[in-house]
Amino acid sequence: MSDDAIRSIFEPNSIAVVGASRNPEKVGYLILKNLLESGFKGKLFPINPKVDEILSLRTYPSLEDVSEDIDLAVIVVPGTIVPNVLKECGKKGIRSVIVISGGFRESGKEGEELEKLVIKIINETGIRLVGPNCIGVDNPYIGMSMWVGVKKKGPISIVSQSGLVGTAFQCWAEKESIGISKCISLGNQVDVNEIDILRYFEEDPHTKTIAMYLEGIQNGREFMKVASDVSKKKPIIALKGGRTEKGIKAAKSHTRSLSGKSEIFEAAINQSGILSTSSLEELYIYSKALSFLPLPKGRRVLIITSSGGAGIMAADTVDRLNLELPSISDDVEKRLRQVLPSYCVFDNPFDVTTTTVESFQLVMEENLEDENIDAFLPIFADPLPRAAEAVKTVAKKTNKPIVVCYVGGGKVEDIEKEKMHEAGIPVFSTPEKAVTALYALVRYNELQSKNV
Amino acid sequence: MSDDAIRSIFEPNSIAVVGASRNPEKVGYLILKNLLESGFKGKLFPINPKVDEILSLRTYPSLEDVSEDIDLAVIVVPGTIVPNVLKECGKKGIRSVIVISGGFRESGKEGEELEKLVIKIINETGIRLVGPNCIGVDNPYIGMSMWVGVKKKGPISIVSQSGLVGTAFQCWAEKESIGISKCISLGNQVDVNEIDILRYFEEDPHTKTIAMYLEGIQNGREFMKVASDVSKKKPIIALKGGRTEKGIKAAKSHTRSLSGKSEIFEAAINQSGILSTSSLEELYIYSKALSFLPLPKGRRVLIITSSGGAGIMAADTVDRLNLELPSISDDVEKRLRQVLPSYCVFDNPFDVTTTTVESFQLVMEENLEDENIDAFLPIFADPLPRAAEAVKTVAKKTNKPIVVCYVGGGKVEDIEKEKMHEAGIPVFSTPEKAVTALYALVRYNELQSKNV
Numbered sequence: 029m030s031d032d033a034i035r036s037i038f039e040p041n042s043i044a045v046v047g048a049s050r051n052p053e054k055v056g057y058l059i060l061k062n063l064l065e066s067g068f069k070g071k072l073f074p075i076n077p078k079v080d081e082i083l084s085l086r087t088y089p090s091l092e093d094v095s096e097d098i099d100l101a102v103i104v105v106p107g108t109i110v111p112n113v114l115k116e117c118g119k120k121g122i123r124s125v126i127v128i129s130g131g132f133r134e135s136g137k138e139g140e141e142l143e144k145l146v147i148k149i150i151n152e153t154g155i156r157l158v159g160p161n162c163i164g165v166d167n168p169y170i171g172m173s174m175w176v177g178v179k180k181k182g183p184i185s186i187v188s189q190s191g192l193v194g195t196a197f198q199c200w201a202e203k204e205s206i207g208i209s210k211c212i213s214l215g216n217q218v219d220v221n222e223i224d225i226l227r228y229f230e231e232d233p234h235t236k237t238i239a240m241y242l243e244g245i246q247n248g249r250e251f252m253k254v255a256s257d258v259s260k261k262k263p264i265i266a267l268k269g270g271r272t273e274k275g276i277k278a279a280k281s282h283t284r285s286l287s288g289k290s291e292i293f294e295a296a297i298n299q300s301g302i303l304s305t306s307s308l309e310e311l312y313i314y315s316k317a318l319s320f321l322p323l324p325k326g327r328r329v330l331i332i333t334s335s336g337g338a339g340i341m342a343a344d345t346v347d348r349l350n351l352e353l354p355s356i357s358d359d360v361e362k363r364l365r366q367v368l369p370s371y372c373v374f375d376n377p378f379d380v381t382t383t384t385v386e387s388f389q390l391v392m393e394e395n396l397e398d399e400n401i402d403a404f405l406p407i408f409a410d411p412l413p414r415a416a417e418a419v420k421t422v423a424k425k426t427n428k429p430i431v432v433c434y435v436g437g438g439k440v441e442d443i444e445k446e447k448m449h450e451a452g453i454p455v456f457s458t459p460e461k462a463v464t465a466l467y468a469l470v471r472y473n474e475l476q477s478k479n480v
Numbered sequence: 481m482s483d484d485a486i487r488s489i490f491e492p493n494s495i496a497v498v499g500a501s502r503n504p505e506k507v508g509y510l511i512l513k514n515l516l517e518s519g520f521k522g523k524l525f526p527i528n529p530k531v532d533e534i535l536s537l538r539t540y541p542s543l544e545d546v547s548e549d550i551d552l553a554v555i556v557v558p559g560t561i562v563p564n565v566l567k568e569c570g571k572k573g574i575r576s577v578i579v580i581s582g583g584f585r586e587s588g589k590e591g592e593e594l595e596k597l598v599i600k601i602i603n604e605t606g607i608r609l610v611g612p613n614c615i616g617v618d619n620p621y622i623g624m625s626m627w628v629g630v631k632k633k634g635p636i637s638i639v640s641q642s643g644l645v646g647t648a649f650q651c652w653a654e655k656e657s658i659g660i661s662k663c664i665s666l667g668n669q670v671d672v673n674e675i676d677i678l679r680y681f682e683e684d685p686h687t688k689t690i691a692m693y694l695e696g697i698q699n700g701r702e703f704m705k706v707a708s709d710v711s712k713k714k715p716i717i718a719l720k721g722g723r724t725e726k727g728i729k730a731a732k733s734h735t736r737s738l739s740g741k742s743e744i745f746e747a748a749i750n751q752s753g754i755l756s757t758s759s760l761e762e763l764y765i766y767s768k769a770l771s772f773l774p775l776p777k778g779r780r781v782l783i784i785t786s787s788g789g790a791g792i793m794a795a796d797t798v799d800r801l802n803l804e805l806p807s808i809s810d811d812v813e814k815r816l817r818q819v820l821p822s823y824c825v826f827d828n829p830f831d832v833t834t835t836t837v838e839s840f841q842l843v844m845e846e847n848l849e850d851e852n853i854d855a856f857l858p859i860f861a862d863p864l865p866r867a868a869e870a871v872k873t874v875a876k877k878t879n880k881p882i883v884v885c886y887v888g889g890g891k892v893e894d895i896e897k898e899k900m901h902e903a904g905i906p907v908f909s910t911p912e913k914a915v916t917a918l919y920a921l922v923r924y925n926e927l928q929s930k931n932v
Contacts, residue, residue, distance in 0.1 A: 053836075058863065131823060134823060134833075135821075135822065136823065139823070175863075176863065176888065176890035177890060178890060188789070190787055190790070190792075191787060191789070191861070191862075192787040192789045192790045192888055195861065195887075195888030195890070196910070198890075199887075199889070199890050202890075243792065269792035269796065270792055270796065271796050272795070272799030272800060273799055274798055274805055275793075275795045275796035275799060278788075278791050278827075279788075279792045281825045281827055307797075307910065307912040308887075308912060309909075309910050309912070309913075335642055335643060336730075336731075337640070337641065337643070337644045337645065337693060338644045339730050340695065340721035340727050340730045341644075341719075341721055341727075341759070341760060343724070343727045343729070343730040344722065344724045344726065344727030346726055347724030347725055347726035369587075371583065371586060371591070375730075375733055379733070381582065384505075409644045409648075410615075410627070410643075411628065436628065436643075436644055436646075436650075436651055437628070437647070437651070438628035438650075438651050439629075441651060458759065458760045460759040460760060460761070461761075
C-alpha cells in the first residue's frame, strides 16, 4: 500500500511554491511558470513576502497566510532557510514536501549539519520529503511539469537519482507524442526513496513501465524484494551510473553514496526482474518498447523492408543480440509469389523492393498465423504514405509485436511516425534501435520466467 | 583528377527526367516534385510522350525533342526500356546518366541479360552511369534533392551502396540544421563506383567529411589506394553492412556482391585511413563530429556539467572508450574557487551545480591554456538560455574541440541547439553520444598518424 503523503506528492490538488520569484533566471520563477504552462489543474499558492503578485498570481507572505488546505509544498528558498519552512509546513499540516534547494550534504560539512536538522524535523512532523537538491516531480495527468513544462500524457514513469534522466525522457517523449506518466528526481534522498516510489508506481493506473537511473542503493534487500514484486506486474528498466572506474569516481562526488561494483549490482538487479541497460538512449528505447508493445512468445522475427541496406543492418543487429530470423513457410512463399513481383526477395529479411505500403501489409498478414514467427519488424525507408494505416490494420489482427522502424522518408516520415505514436505504436529511427526494442521485449520475458 | 561526366552527375546545369509522371504514387512524379521543391537552379526537362505538362512544367515526347543541351539524364522508365533510352542519350550527346529503374541483376536471369546490354551500350557511347536500381544523386548547393526534397547545405558527403543511408542522413541533417554537401546511392554499380566518387569528393570544396555505406568492394587494391590518399585530406567514415553471419547472408541477396569477412574488411579499411563504425547512428555521429570540430592533440577531456548524473554517464563512456579525464591544475582550481560557489565539484567531471551559463564559460576559459586538456565537453542538462552564446565565445578563443551535449532543456534546448548548429558547433543529445563524437576525432588522429 502506498502512503497517502506519497500520493499527494504526485497528485496534489494544491501546491505552494515557497520561494516563488519574479526573476526569470531564478528556479522559483521557472517552476511557477512551468506549472502554469503545463496547465496545473489545482490551486497554486506562490509564497513570497516581498511582492504581491508573480505571473498574475496573488502571492502570500507565508504558508500560514494561506487559509485553504495545501497538499504539497515545493521549497526553493536557500538551504539555510529550509528548516524553518519545514517547521511552518508542520504547523500548517502539510505532509508532502519537495525540497528543490541545494546546500546540504552535497556541499560539505555545514550542509551535512543542515541535512541532519532537516531529517530531525521531518521525523518530528511526519512530513514525507523528496530531496533536498532535486528538480521536482511531474505528472502530466494533472498538468504538473516543474522543470521543463511539458504536457503529453503517456505510459512511462521515471524515478531517478539524477534530474537529467527525467528531463531528457520528458523532452523526448513530448517531441515524439509519446508522453510520460510520472517523473521524480530523488536528489539527496533523505526520506523518500526508490522503494516508496516503486510501491506508488505499482498501483498508479497510468504507469505501464518504470525507468530508473541509479547510482547506488540504500536498503538493498528491501529494494530487491519490492522490485521483484513490482516487475512481475510492470517492467522495470534501469541504467546504473558508475559502471566503470572513472564513472564510479564521478558518482562518489555526486551523491556521495556508495556506488557498488557493476557486476554485483547487475546480478542483484537481474535477480529482481529489473532489465539493466547501458546508455541513456537504451533506457529510453527499452521503456518505449515495453510500454507499448505486446510481448512476443520467442525471439524469432520477420523483417520486412524496401531497403536492402536497412534489412542488412537489422540482420547484423539480430545476430549480435542473438535473436533469430526464421524462414517463411513454403506455403506462404507460394501465396506471396502469386501476388508480389518476382524480383522481391522472398526471404528473411523479406525485401519488398517496390515501395508500396500494400506489400508490407500483405507480407505481415500472410505470416500472422505462422507459429515460427514471434514478431514483425517492418522497416520503412522511403517516403511511404499510409504506412501508419497499414501497421494499425495489421496490429488489430494480431497479438504479436510489430516493431516499426521508419527512417529516411522526409516529411512523410514525420507525418506517419506521429500517426503511429498517437495510435500507441512505437516507431524507432534506425534498424539497430528497432531490433534493440524487440530485444527488450525478449529479455523481459526471459527475466520474468526466472522471477517467480 | 575527376571526370567531367562525374562532375555533371553532381553539378548539372540541366536535367532531363525520362519517365516523368503525373501520378503522385510514381517515382517519376516524386523526383520531379522534389527537384522543384528543393529549388533546382538549372533547367528541368520532363520527358513523357503522353502528356503535355507535369507540375506546371512543359514536357517533351523524347530526349531528341529537347533542343537545348542536357547535362544529366535521370531515367525512371521500366527496366526493359532503359537500353533504348540510353541509346537516345548517346545520340543526344548526354554523357551523365542516373538509372533509378530496377529490374536488372537484382531481379534474376532476365535482368542479368538486360544489365549486360546496358554495360555494352555505355561502353559504346562513353556514358558514365550511376545505378541502375538506385535512388539518385543530391546536391543542395544547386537545389538538387531527388528522393526526399531537402534543402540544407552542409559539409557531409555520402556515398552508399544502399539508398537508406543517404536519405537518413539528409533527413537528420535537415532537421538538425546541419545539412549535407553531396549524396549518391550507387545501386547495382555497373559503372560509377566508390573510387570515382571518392576522387570527386576529394576535390569538391563543399565536402568536408565523407560517409560511406558498403557491403562489398570491387577493385579492393585501387579502392584502398584512393581511400588512403583522400582520407589524408578529408575524413572518410564507413559502415559495413554484413558484419555478422546473418548480415552477410542478407547482403548476398541484396547486392549479390561478395560481402567479405568482417575482420579482413575492418583491417583493410583501417589501413586506408578509413574510420569504421558499427551502426547507422554512429556513422552519423562520427560524420557530424569530424565535419565541424577541430582535432584535439590527445585524448584528455574536461567534462563540465550542471548534472551530476550526466557527468557520471559521460565518465562511464570516457572509461569505456579509453579516453582520459585529467585533473584541473592547482592554479586553475584556486582561481575558480575564488569566484564559484564552494559546493561546486572542482574535479573532472567539473560540476558547476548551479545552472548558469557563466559558470560553464568560466570553467572552460580558465582551462584554455592548460596543456593537459585537449578537449572540452560541456553538458547542458537544464533549460539554460544563452548556452550557444557562451560556447561560441569560448570556441573563438581556442583551437581545442568543444563537444557540446545538450539534453533535457525542453524548448530552451531546441533554441540553443539550433543556434549552435547554425554557427557550425555540433550538439549531441546524450552524454554517451557526445563522448563518442570526441572519440571519433581521437581515432581519426591516430589512424592518420599511421597513414603516411
